[in-house]
Amino acid sequence: MKLRVVLSLFISALFFVSVNAQETTDEDIAERIKPVGKVHVAGAAPVAAAGPRSGxxxxxxxxxxCHTSGVLGAPKLQVAADWQxxxxxKGFDQVWKNAVNGINAMPAMGTCNSCSEDDIKIAIEYMIEGI
Ligand code: HEC
Incomplete structure:
Protein backbone atom coordinates (compact mmCIF):
# COMPACT_ATOMS: atom_id res chain seq x y z
CA MET A 1 0.00 0.00 0.00
CA LYS A 2 2.59 2.48 1.14
CA LEU A 3 4.83 1.64 -1.79
CA ARG A 4 2.04 2.44 -4.19
CA VAL A 5 1.62 5.93 -2.74
CA VAL A 6 5.34 6.56 -2.96
CA LEU A 7 5.42 5.29 -6.51
CA SER A 8 2.53 7.44 -7.65
CA LEU A 9 4.11 10.47 -6.03
CA PHE A 10 7.31 9.66 -7.83
CA ILE A 11 5.54 9.29 -11.16
CA SER A 12 3.68 12.57 -10.78
CA ALA A 13 6.96 14.26 -9.90
CA LEU A 14 8.47 12.86 -13.07
CA PHE A 15 5.49 14.06 -15.07
CA PHE A 16 5.83 17.54 -13.56
CA VAL A 17 9.52 17.68 -14.47
CA SER A 18 8.91 16.58 -18.06
CA VAL A 19 6.08 19.11 -18.53
CA ASN A 20 8.37 21.82 -17.22
CA ALA A 21 11.15 20.74 -19.53
CA GLN A 22 8.83 21.05 -22.52
CA GLU A 23 8.00 24.61 -21.56
CA THR A 24 11.64 25.59 -21.85
CA THR A 25 11.94 27.74 -24.95
CA ASP A 26 14.98 28.49 -27.05
CA GLU A 27 15.07 31.95 -25.50
CA ASP A 28 15.25 30.45 -22.03
CA ILE A 29 18.18 28.35 -23.08
CA ALA A 30 19.92 31.27 -24.78
CA GLU A 31 19.35 33.32 -21.64
CA ARG A 32 20.87 30.60 -19.49
CA ILE A 33 23.97 29.96 -21.56
CA LYS A 34 24.80 33.55 -22.50
CA PRO A 35 28.18 34.73 -21.22
CA VAL A 36 28.04 36.52 -17.89
CA GLY A 37 30.46 39.21 -18.98
CA LYS A 38 33.05 39.68 -21.67
CA VAL A 39 36.65 39.48 -20.64
CA HIS A 40 39.49 41.14 -22.46
CA VAL A 41 43.12 40.34 -21.96
CA ALA A 42 45.17 43.52 -21.85
CA GLY A 43 48.81 42.86 -21.25
CA ALA A 44 48.98 40.36 -18.44
CA ALA A 45 45.92 41.49 -16.54
CA PRO A 46 42.35 40.54 -17.48
CA VAL A 47 40.02 43.53 -17.70
CA ALA A 48 36.29 43.15 -17.20
CA ALA A 49 34.50 45.20 -19.84
CA ALA A 50 31.15 45.50 -18.12
CA GLY A 51 30.07 48.92 -16.92
CA PRO A 52 31.93 52.20 -16.68
CA ARG A 53 35.20 51.98 -14.83
CA SER A 54 36.96 54.50 -12.66
CA GLY A 55 40.38 55.87 -13.53
CA CYS A 66 54.81 50.04 -15.91
CA HIS A 67 53.65 53.17 -14.14
CA THR A 68 54.08 52.05 -10.53
CA SER A 69 57.81 51.39 -10.69
CA GLY A 70 58.55 53.57 -13.68
CA VAL A 71 59.51 50.81 -16.10
CA LEU A 72 61.50 52.19 -19.09
CA GLY A 73 61.12 55.72 -17.74
CA ALA A 74 57.33 55.65 -17.40
CA PRO A 75 56.12 58.59 -15.28
CA LYS A 76 55.16 57.12 -11.91
CA LEU A 77 51.72 57.21 -10.30
CA GLN A 78 50.99 60.60 -8.73
CA VAL A 79 54.66 61.59 -8.66
CA ALA A 80 54.69 65.29 -9.51
CA ALA A 81 58.37 65.33 -10.51
CA ASP A 82 57.59 62.76 -13.22
CA TRP A 83 54.41 64.35 -14.51
CA GLN A 84 54.72 68.10 -14.10
CA LYS A 90 53.03 69.45 -23.84
CA GLY A 91 49.78 70.24 -22.06
CA PHE A 92 47.25 67.66 -20.91
CA ASP A 93 45.64 67.08 -24.30
CA GLN A 94 48.93 66.24 -25.99
CA VAL A 95 49.96 63.91 -23.15
CA TRP A 96 46.56 62.20 -23.50
CA LYS A 97 46.98 61.93 -27.27
CA ASN A 98 50.43 60.42 -26.83
CA ALA A 99 49.01 57.77 -24.49
CA VAL A 100 46.31 56.97 -27.05
CA ASN A 101 48.75 56.75 -29.97
CA GLY A 102 51.81 55.52 -28.09
CA ILE A 103 55.08 57.33 -27.54
CA ASN A 104 58.54 55.73 -27.35
CA ALA A 105 58.22 52.73 -25.00
CA MET A 106 54.65 53.70 -24.04
CA PRO A 107 52.42 51.36 -26.07
CA ALA A 108 49.32 52.80 -27.77
CA MET A 109 46.37 52.83 -25.31
CA GLY A 110 48.76 51.28 -22.76
CA THR A 111 47.81 47.95 -24.43
CA CYS A 112 44.29 48.25 -22.98
CA ASN A 113 42.16 46.71 -25.73
CA SER A 114 38.93 47.32 -23.90
CA CYS A 115 39.67 51.00 -23.22
CA SER A 116 38.12 53.91 -25.06
CA GLU A 117 40.07 57.15 -25.48
CA ASP A 118 38.01 58.56 -22.62
CA ASP A 119 39.01 55.61 -20.44
CA ILE A 120 42.65 56.52 -21.10
CA LYS A 121 41.84 60.10 -20.19
CA ILE A 122 40.33 59.23 -16.81
CA ALA A 123 43.20 56.82 -16.12
CA ILE A 124 45.66 59.71 -16.73
CA GLU A 125 43.57 62.01 -14.55
CA TYR A 126 43.92 59.42 -11.79
CA MET A 127 47.67 59.14 -12.43
CA ILE A 128 48.17 62.88 -12.00
CA GLU A 129 45.63 63.32 -9.19
CA GLY A 130 46.94 65.45 -6.35
CA ILE A 131 50.28 66.31 -7.97
C1 HEC B 1 54.49 48.53 -21.24
C2 HEC B 1 54.62 49.56 -20.24
C3 HEC B 1 53.50 50.60 -20.16
C4 HEC B 1 52.17 50.41 -19.97
C5 HEC B 1 51.41 49.08 -19.82
C6 HEC B 1 51.57 51.72 -19.91
N1 HEC B 1 52.53 52.67 -20.08
FE1 HEC B 1 52.22 54.67 -20.16
N2 HEC B 1 54.21 54.98 -20.47
C7 HEC B 1 55.17 53.99 -20.52
C8 HEC B 1 56.48 54.60 -20.76
C9 HEC B 1 57.78 53.86 -20.88
C10 HEC B 1 56.25 55.99 -20.85
C11 HEC B 1 57.30 57.08 -21.12
C12 HEC B 1 57.31 57.30 -22.59
C13 HEC B 1 58.29 58.44 -22.94
O1 HEC B 1 57.91 59.61 -22.78
O2 HEC B 1 59.40 58.13 -23.37
C14 HEC B 1 54.82 56.19 -20.67
C15 HEC B 1 54.21 57.43 -20.70
C16 HEC B 1 52.87 57.65 -20.50
C17 HEC B 1 52.24 58.95 -20.52
C18 HEC B 1 52.93 60.27 -20.78
C19 HEC B 1 52.89 60.57 -22.25
C20 HEC B 1 53.62 61.87 -22.57
O3 HEC B 1 53.32 62.42 -23.65
O4 HEC B 1 54.43 62.33 -21.78
C21 HEC B 1 50.91 58.74 -20.27
C22 HEC B 1 49.85 59.81 -20.19
C23 HEC B 1 50.73 57.33 -20.10
N3 HEC B 1 51.92 56.69 -20.25
C24 HEC B 1 49.52 56.76 -19.81
C25 HEC B 1 49.32 55.39 -19.69
C26 HEC B 1 48.04 54.79 -19.39
C27 HEC B 1 46.77 55.58 -19.17
C28 HEC B 1 48.24 53.45 -19.35
C29 HEC B 1 47.21 52.37 -19.09
C30 HEC B 1 45.98 52.43 -19.85
C31 HEC B 1 49.64 53.19 -19.63
N4 HEC B 1 50.26 54.39 -19.81
C32 HEC B 1 50.21 51.93 -19.69
C33 HEC B 1 54.96 52.64 -20.39
C34 HEC B 1 53.72 52.03 -20.22
Whole structure:
Protein backbone atom coordinates (compact mmCIF):
# COMPACT_ATOMS: atom_id res chain seq x y z
CA MET A 1 0.00 0.00 0.00
CA LYS A 2 2.59 2.48 1.14
CA LEU A 3 4.83 1.64 -1.79
CA ARG A 4 2.04 2.44 -4.19
CA VAL A 5 1.62 5.93 -2.74
CA VAL A 6 5.34 6.56 -2.96
CA LEU A 7 5.42 5.29 -6.51
CA SER A 8 2.53 7.44 -7.65
CA LEU A 9 4.11 10.47 -6.03
CA PHE A 10 7.31 9.66 -7.83
CA ILE A 11 5.54 9.29 -11.16
CA SER A 12 3.68 12.57 -10.78
CA ALA A 13 6.96 14.26 -9.90
CA LEU A 14 8.47 12.86 -13.07
CA PHE A 15 5.49 14.06 -15.07
CA PHE A 16 5.83 17.54 -13.56
CA VAL A 17 9.52 17.68 -14.47
CA SER A 18 8.91 16.58 -18.06
CA VAL A 19 6.08 19.11 -18.53
CA ASN A 20 8.37 21.82 -17.22
CA ALA A 21 11.15 20.74 -19.53
CA GLN A 22 8.83 21.05 -22.52
CA GLU A 23 8.00 24.61 -21.56
CA THR A 24 11.64 25.59 -21.85
CA THR A 25 11.94 27.74 -24.95
CA ASP A 26 14.98 28.49 -27.05
CA GLU A 27 15.07 31.95 -25.50
CA ASP A 28 15.25 30.45 -22.03
CA ILE A 29 18.18 28.35 -23.08
CA ALA A 30 19.92 31.27 -24.78
CA GLU A 31 19.35 33.32 -21.64
CA ARG A 32 20.87 30.60 -19.49
CA ILE A 33 23.97 29.96 -21.56
CA LYS A 34 24.80 33.55 -22.50
CA PRO A 35 28.18 34.73 -21.22
CA VAL A 36 28.04 36.52 -17.89
CA GLY A 37 30.46 39.21 -18.98
CA LYS A 38 33.05 39.68 -21.67
CA VAL A 39 36.65 39.48 -20.64
CA HIS A 40 39.49 41.14 -22.46
CA VAL A 41 43.12 40.34 -21.96
CA ALA A 42 45.17 43.52 -21.85
CA GLY A 43 48.81 42.86 -21.25
CA ALA A 44 48.98 40.36 -18.44
CA ALA A 45 45.92 41.49 -16.54
CA PRO A 46 42.35 40.54 -17.48
CA VAL A 47 40.02 43.53 -17.70
CA ALA A 48 36.29 43.15 -17.20
CA ALA A 49 34.50 45.20 -19.84
CA ALA A 50 31.15 45.50 -18.12
CA GLY A 51 30.07 48.92 -16.92
CA PRO A 52 31.93 52.20 -16.68
CA ARG A 53 35.20 51.98 -14.83
CA SER A 54 36.96 54.50 -12.66
CA GLY A 55 40.38 55.87 -13.53
CA UNK A 56 41.82 53.82 -10.69
CA UNK A 57 40.26 50.61 -11.99
CA UNK A 58 41.67 51.21 -15.46
CA UNK A 59 45.05 52.12 -14.04
CA UNK A 60 45.09 49.05 -11.77
CA UNK A 61 44.26 46.71 -14.60
CA UNK A 62 46.18 48.18 -17.55
CA UNK A 63 48.79 50.73 -16.51
CA UNK A 64 50.04 49.59 -13.12
CA UNK A 65 52.69 47.23 -14.48
CA CYS A 66 54.81 50.04 -15.91
CA HIS A 67 53.65 53.17 -14.14
CA THR A 68 54.08 52.05 -10.53
CA SER A 69 57.81 51.39 -10.69
CA GLY A 70 58.55 53.57 -13.68
CA VAL A 71 59.51 50.81 -16.10
CA LEU A 72 61.50 52.19 -19.09
CA GLY A 73 61.12 55.72 -17.74
CA ALA A 74 57.33 55.65 -17.40
CA PRO A 75 56.12 58.59 -15.28
CA LYS A 76 55.16 57.12 -11.91
CA LEU A 77 51.72 57.21 -10.30
CA GLN A 78 50.99 60.60 -8.73
CA VAL A 79 54.66 61.59 -8.66
CA ALA A 80 54.69 65.29 -9.51
CA ALA A 81 58.37 65.33 -10.51
CA ASP A 82 57.59 62.76 -13.22
CA TRP A 83 54.41 64.35 -14.51
CA GLN A 84 54.72 68.10 -14.10
CA UNK A 85 57.44 68.63 -16.74
CA UNK A 86 55.41 66.62 -19.28
CA UNK A 87 52.24 68.56 -18.54
CA UNK A 88 54.07 71.90 -18.61
CA UNK A 89 55.82 71.10 -21.86
CA LYS A 90 53.03 69.45 -23.84
CA GLY A 91 49.78 70.24 -22.06
CA PHE A 92 47.25 67.66 -20.91
CA ASP A 93 45.64 67.08 -24.30
CA GLN A 94 48.93 66.24 -25.99
CA VAL A 95 49.96 63.91 -23.15
CA TRP A 96 46.56 62.20 -23.50
CA LYS A 97 46.98 61.93 -27.27
CA ASN A 98 50.43 60.42 -26.83
CA ALA A 99 49.01 57.77 -24.49
CA VAL A 100 46.31 56.97 -27.05
CA ASN A 101 48.75 56.75 -29.97
CA GLY A 102 51.81 55.52 -28.09
CA ILE A 103 55.08 57.33 -27.54
CA ASN A 104 58.54 55.73 -27.35
CA ALA A 105 58.22 52.73 -25.00
CA MET A 106 54.65 53.70 -24.04
CA PRO A 107 52.42 51.36 -26.07
CA ALA A 108 49.32 52.80 -27.77
CA MET A 109 46.37 52.83 -25.31
CA GLY A 110 48.76 51.28 -22.76
CA THR A 111 47.81 47.95 -24.43
CA CYS A 112 44.29 48.25 -22.98
CA ASN A 113 42.16 46.71 -25.73
CA SER A 114 38.93 47.32 -23.90
CA CYS A 115 39.67 51.00 -23.22
CA SER A 116 38.12 53.91 -25.06
CA GLU A 117 40.07 57.15 -25.48
CA ASP A 118 38.01 58.56 -22.62
CA ASP A 119 39.01 55.61 -20.44
CA ILE A 120 42.65 56.52 -21.10
CA LYS A 121 41.84 60.10 -20.19
CA ILE A 122 40.33 59.23 -16.81
CA ALA A 123 43.20 56.82 -16.12
CA ILE A 124 45.66 59.71 -16.73
CA GLU A 125 43.57 62.01 -14.55
CA TYR A 126 43.92 59.42 -11.79
CA MET A 127 47.67 59.14 -12.43
CA ILE A 128 48.17 62.88 -12.00
CA GLU A 129 45.63 63.32 -9.19
CA GLY A 130 46.94 65.45 -6.35
CA ILE A 131 50.28 66.31 -7.97
C1 HEC B 1 54.49 48.53 -21.24
C2 HEC B 1 54.62 49.56 -20.24
C3 HEC B 1 53.50 50.60 -20.16
C4 HEC B 1 52.17 50.41 -19.97
C5 HEC B 1 51.41 49.08 -19.82
C6 HEC B 1 51.57 51.72 -19.91
N1 HEC B 1 52.53 52.67 -20.08
FE1 HEC B 1 52.22 54.67 -20.16
N2 HEC B 1 54.21 54.98 -20.47
C7 HEC B 1 55.17 53.99 -20.52
C8 HEC B 1 56.48 54.60 -20.76
C9 HEC B 1 57.78 53.86 -20.88
C10 HEC B 1 56.25 55.99 -20.85
C11 HEC B 1 57.30 57.08 -21.12
C12 HEC B 1 57.31 57.30 -22.59
C13 HEC B 1 58.29 58.44 -22.94
O1 HEC B 1 57.91 59.61 -22.78
O2 HEC B 1 59.40 58.13 -23.37
C14 HEC B 1 54.82 56.19 -20.67
C15 HEC B 1 54.21 57.43 -20.70
C16 HEC B 1 52.87 57.65 -20.50
C17 HEC B 1 52.24 58.95 -20.52
C18 HEC B 1 52.93 60.27 -20.78
C19 HEC B 1 52.89 60.57 -22.25
C20 HEC B 1 53.62 61.87 -22.57
O3 HEC B 1 53.32 62.42 -23.65
O4 HEC B 1 54.43 62.33 -21.78
C21 HEC B 1 50.91 58.74 -20.27
C22 HEC B 1 49.85 59.81 -20.19
C23 HEC B 1 50.73 57.33 -20.10
N3 HEC B 1 51.92 56.69 -20.25
C24 HEC B 1 49.52 56.76 -19.81
C25 HEC B 1 49.32 55.39 -19.69
C26 HEC B 1 48.04 54.79 -19.39
C27 HEC B 1 46.77 55.58 -19.17
C28 HEC B 1 48.24 53.45 -19.35
C29 HEC B 1 47.21 52.37 -19.09
C30 HEC B 1 45.98 52.43 -19.85
C31 HEC B 1 49.64 53.19 -19.63
N4 HEC B 1 50.26 54.39 -19.81
C32 HEC B 1 50.21 51.93 -19.69
C33 HEC B 1 54.96 52.64 -20.39
C34 HEC B 1 53.72 52.03 -20.22
Missing amino acids: KEIYDSACVA PRLDE
